[in-house]
Amino acid sequence: MSDCHSSPSTSVAGSPNGASSGHKTIALVGPPNAGKTTLFNRLTGLRQKVANYPGVTVEHHAGKLHSRTGATADLIDLPGIYSLEPRSEDERVTHDVLRGEMAGIPRPDAILLILDATNLSRHLVVAAPVLSLGLPTLVILNMADDLRERGGTLETAELSQRLGVPVVLASAAKGEGLEPVFEFLDGTLGVPPPAGSPFPILNNLPSMNDVPACRAWATRVSQGAWKAPLPSVWSRRLDAVFLHPLAGPLIFALVVVIVFQAIFTGATPLMDGVEGLIGNFGKWVATTLPESSWRDLLTEGVIAGVGGVVVFLPQILLLFLFIGILEDSGYLARAALIADRTMARFGLQGKSFIPLLSAYACAVPAIMATRTIENKRDRIATILIAPFMTCSARLPVYTLVIAAFIPERPLLGHLLGTRAAAMIGLYALGFLAALLTARALKSSVLRSDGTPFLLELPSYRWPTVRSLGLRLYDRAMVFLKRAGTIILACAIGLWIMAHLPLNHGKPPEIRDSLAGSIGRTVEPVIAPLGFNWKIGIGLITSLAAREVIVGTLGTIYGIESEEDTKGLTAALQKDLTPGGAVALLVFFAFAMQCMSTVAVVKRETGGWKWPVVQFSYMTGLAYVCAFAANRIVTAWLG
Amino acid sequence: MQISGNSRLAHRATLLDLAPGEEATLAELSLPEEIAHRLMILGFVPGSSVSYTRSAPGGDPRVYRVDGADVALRGETASHIHLERRM
Numbered sequence: 001m002s003d004c005h006s007s008p009s010t011s012v013a014g015s016p017n018g019a020s021s022g023h024k025t026i027a028l029v030g031p032p033n034a035g036k037t038t039l040f041n042r043l044t045g046l047r048q049k050v051a052n053y054p055g056v057t058v059e060h061h062a063g064k065l066h067s068r069t070g071a072t073a074d075l076i077d078l079p080g081i082y083s084l085e086p087r088s089e090d091e092r093v094t095h096d097v098l099r100g101e102m103a104g105i106p107r108p109d110a111i112l113l114i115l116d117a118t119n120l121s122r123h124l125v126v127a128a129p130v131l132s133l134g135l136p137t138l139v140i141l142n143m144a145d146d147l148r149e150r151g152g153t154l155e156t157a158e159l160s161q162r163l164g165v166p167v168v169l170a171s172a173a174k175g176e177g178l179e180p181v182f183e184f185l186d187g188t189l190g191v192p193p194p195a196g197s198p199f200p201i202l203n204n205l206p207s208m209n210d211v212p213a214c215r216a217w218a219t220r221v222s223q224g225a226w227k228a229p230l231p232s233v234w235s236r237r238l239d240a241v242f243l244h245p246l247a248g249p250l251i252f253a254l255v256v257v258i259v260f261q262a263i264f265t266g267a268t269p270l271m272d273g274v275e276g277l278i279g280n281f282g283k284w285v286a287t288t289l290p291e292s293s294w295r296d297l298l299t300e301g302v303i304a305g306v307g308g309v310v311v312f313l314p315q316i317l318l319l320f321l322f323i324g325i326l327e328d329s330g331y332l333a334r335a336a337l338i339a340d341r342t343m344a345r346f347g348l349q350g351k352s353f354i355p356l357l358s359a360y361a362c363a364v365p366a367i368m369a370t371r372t373i374e375n376k377r378d379r380i381a382t383i384l385i386a387p388f389m390t391c392s393a394r395l396p397v398y399t400l401v402i403a404a405f406i407p408e409r410p411l412l413g414h415l416l417g418t419r420a421a422a423m424i425g426l427y428a429l430g431f432l433a434a435l436l437t438a439r440a441l442k443s444s445v446l447r448s449d450g451t452p453f454l455l456e457l458p459s460y461r462w463p464t465v466r467s468l469g470l471r472l473y474d475r476a477m478v479f480l481k482r483a484g485t486i487i488l489a490c491a492i493g494l495w496i497m498a499h500l501p502l503n504h505g506k507p508p509e510i511r512d513s514l515a516g517s518i519g520r521t522v523e524p525v526i527a528p529l530g531f532n533w534k535i536g537i538g539l540i541t542s543l544a545a546r547e548v549i550v551g552t553l554g555t556i557y558g559i560e561s562e563e564d565t566k567g568l569t570a571a572l573q574k575d576l577t578p579g580g581a582v583a584l585l586v587f588f589a590f591a592m593q594c595m596s597t598v599a600v601v602k603r604e605t606g607g608w609k610w611p612v613v614q615f616s617y618m619t620g621l622a623y624v625c626a627f628a629a630n631r632i633v634t635a636w637l638g
Numbered sequence: 639m640q641i642s643g644n645s646r647l648a649h650r651a652t653l654l655d656l657a658p659g660e661e662a663t664l665a666e667l668s669l670p671e672e673i674a675h676r677l678m679i680l681g682f683v684p685g686s687s688v689s690y691t692r693s694a695p696g697g698d699p700r701v702y703r704v705d706g707a708d709v710a711l712r713g714e715t716a717s718h719i720h721l722e723r724r725m
Contacts, residue, residue: 082679087672122681122705211678215686228706239692239701239708248695337694337701337710344698344712374672452715453699454676457708 024073025106026065026185027098030114031126032080033458035142039114039172040077041470043181067185075112076105084129089371089379098133110136112181117141117154117169118459120226124218125211127163137165138184144171146459152229159225173464235330235459242334252338255331257412259322260427261420263315264399270314278307297495300558305491306483308554308568309547312396313479317472319392323361324471328463332357333455340453346435347442352382356434359389360427363597367604377448381441383604384614387597388434388590390427393546397588398426400550404569405581429589433621482545490541490548494555510559529587529623530580530630539587546593579634583626590622653702653716656690663687663722669715681705682719 030036044063065075078097079090086092093102100107113130115123120141131137141154147169160167166184170177242248282303289295326332336353343353352373359366366386373379390398402422409418442448497515499507510516511533518540519533526536534556538549550568557571576584592598592615601611656662664684667674681704682688691701691708699710 082676085675087675119706122707125679211675212683212685215678215681215683231703231706235708236691243692243694243701245695337699340694340699340710340712341696452673453710453712454680454715455699455710456680457701457710 023106024071024109026073026075026110026112027108028075028077028112028114029094029098029126029130030080031082031116031123033456034080034114034116034123035172036077036080036114038467039112039140039142040075041467042172042175042178044075065185068182069186071186073109073185076108081126083126088374093371098130098135108135110138110184112138112140112184114140114142114172117143117147117226118150118152118229120154121218121222121228122215124221125214127221128214128217131163131165138181139163139165139167140172140181141167141169142172144169144177145174146171146232147229150229150232151227153227155225159221162221162225173461173467232459235457238460239334239457242331243337248334248338252335255326255335256424257416257420259319260424261416262322263318263395264417264420264423267315267318271311274314275311278303278311282307293499296559297492301491301495301555302488304558305494305551305555306488309396309487309551310480310483312399312547312550313476315399316392316395316479317475319395320361320472320475321468324468325463328461328467330458330460333457336455337457342435344453346439348378348381348435348438352378352438355382355386356389359386359391362391362393363387363389363594364600367597367600370604375448377446380605380610381438381446383601384441384610385434385437387592387594387614387618388430388437390430390589391546391594393594394426394588396547396550398423398585400568400572401576401581401585404572405576405578426585426589429586433590437617482547486545487548487551490544491551491555494537494541494552495559498556498559510556515556528630529583529626530577530634531584532575534575535580535584539593542593544595546588549588577634578637579630579632582633583630586629587622587626590618590625592618651721653688653690653700653719653721654713655721656688658690658692661687661689664719665722666720668718668720673715677711677715677719680709681707682709685722 028036028040040063044065062074062076065073067073076097078094081091081094083091084095084098086095096102097105098108098111111130111133113127115127127139139159141156141159147154154169156167156169166180168177168180170181172178242251282299285303286295286299289298326335336357339353352370355366355369355373358369363386366389367383370379370382370386373382402419406419406422410416411418411421494515497518498510498513500514501508507513508516511520515537516533519537522536522540523531523533526539531539534553537556538552541552542549553572554568557568560571572581598611598615601614602608605611650665651662664682664686666684667677667682669677686705688702688704691703693700694710697713699712700716701708701710702716703709
């Protein structure tokens with residue numbers, strides 16, 4: 001699951017080594033699960049996610065590389081590929097970049113080809129088309145530690161001679177054997193290369209169209225130079241448990257329950273701590289600065305608004321810690337297997353599962369990840385349902401409303417409480433809406449035969465602290481950046497609108513302010529859902545991004561309350577009926593309150609048609625269901 | 639790609655007939671070119687050996703071991719992959 005709103009960040013800097021011919025670009029290529037991203041992080045130090053899951057790195061990412069001679073180059077991390085034939089969108093990206101046909105990215109000057117040493121004969125199939133590009137290439141055989149432990153051996157010198165390019169055995173996760181990689185980079189960055197030419201020998205390479213010939217070539221090349229390791233006993237044993245007819249689904253359910261309970265109860269002390277810090281800071285500002293509009297803007301607008309969202313950082317990080325562990329360990333691929341039957345029943349193909357899973361973090365990278373789906377109709381169907389999956393931006397809204405309206409009571413002892421159960425229910429609601437929408441689409445406008453489910457199961461691995469740490473750091477940065485830009489801008493804009501127009505030099509009551517009158521204009525439309533004008537203002541500002549509503553309510557209540565606030569939760573309890581609270585949860589489960597998602601759907605589907613259809617459908621569904629929820633809950637509570 | 643057009647092959651055993659742990663040699667992929675190509679890249683090349691590891695809970699999809707890796711596919715796909723002979 002990659003960054004929200006990630007985009008290729010090619011940082012171009014002039015080479016200090018002026019003698020060499022300009023700026024160099026080096027491409028990192030390899031099949032899925034070869035450890036590409038881990039190596040990328042090792043070499044560049046740039047934070048980027050690692051996923052032990054086929055087809056996750058879809059956008060290419062770039063980072064800066066420093067050779068030991070001081071020269072710099074751009075390293076591009078390309079999508080994992082099984083072949084160089086542009087059959088899916090991500091293969092096309094890799095294909096185009098390597099051939100220099102990708103706009104904005106120069107043709108690479110050299111290639112780092114990373115293959116899994118424990119899976120050499122199959123991974124070598126990718127080597128043939130990459131070598132035939134004729135660029136200086138270094139073959140890095142990763143997972144050296146794993147190979148050794150399972151009794152496999154490899155003759156790098158022999159293999160290097162057969163391929164005609166240098167070959168190194170390394171472990172990117174452990175950081176061992178990477179010295180030759182730096183030597184190779186020194187060589188391609190202008191220093192005389194180490195022994196041996198890095199240019200591949202082009203004769204007797206098979207054509208990629210002929211898969212059997214490629215495999216025969218790979219077998220021939222690896223024969224004698226590589227002794228296959230024994231199958232991983234641990235992977236087999238763990239699969240026997242995780243895919244067991246009874247234990248498998250039970251463990252799956254248990255994992256889901258534990259994750260949700262932990263992000264609720266585990267994050268509470270940390271969130272209370274952050275809340276306390278922000279509260280004290282607000283008080284300090286209020287007592288230190290002289291009384292002025294500026295002070296009020298700072299305390300009511302910025303600190304209450306942005307602070308109200310920043311409080312949720314620990315919870316979001318905990319969610320990403322769990323996603324990271326499940327992904328890096330290889331369990332997620334097994335979960336995909338368990339879920340496939342359900343997916344099939346709703347007309348979705350297995351490949352849709354990967355983007356849908358990553359949509360739990362954010363719909364934006366999920367929609368970009370649909371490029372792995374070859375079938376156009378299947379791809380559009382997956383794009384259209386992805387925003388229904390509960391993204392992390394909904395988490396603050398859900399947590400706030402649940403904490404305000406649902407008393408915590410144990411359901412399954414300490415394992416599951418009412419609040420976590422409500423949260424699971426909301427995640428299930430989004431998933432259900434996605435499945436039903438998929439079925440409706442697949443049986444009408446987007447009918448297709450579909451491509452079958454094919455998934456290579458990665459070996460289980462211990463997630464490394466380093467990889468998880470980089471992931472969380474990355475997440476925290478994305479979150480804080482949003483808090484410092486979109487959410488800050490909304491908070492300031494809202495505070496100003498809440499203080500205009502001035503009445504004899506004094507700000508009006510918030511009800512009569514510019515913001516208040518906008519809220520009261522939409523109030524008749526949302527009153528049937530149980531929302532008042534304050535929620536109305538929140539719904540409008542949250543069109544920018546869902547969590548903005550939390551900041552908005554923080555600002556509104558911050559202005560309203562005379563003395564110190566009793567907190568958002570208490571203020572919300574006064575402002576919403578239980579029916580309205582449930583309606584608000586349902587509304588946020590379904591509505592497409594996210595400009596970034598609309599923009600990425602437009603880009604990926606190549607026009608306004610699908611994003612307009614999607615936005616109207618999701619908002620309409622949200623309205624109708626929130627209306628029904630308000631009616632049902634209100635009637636039920638009498 | 640439709641590899642070999644021998645009609646006799648249609649009656650041969652498929653991947654679905656393998657018992658857990660059983661190994662066999664692949665003969666033919668009676669699937670559209672697009673899918674056959676993907677399968678071959680993952681290791682399902684006629685002539686290579688394949689064994690059935692286990693199924694997901696509920697019997698589908700199924701996990702096959704081919705060329706040192708575990709690959710999962712649905713029974714529907716497995717029923718179009720024909721076997722040479724049991725080993």
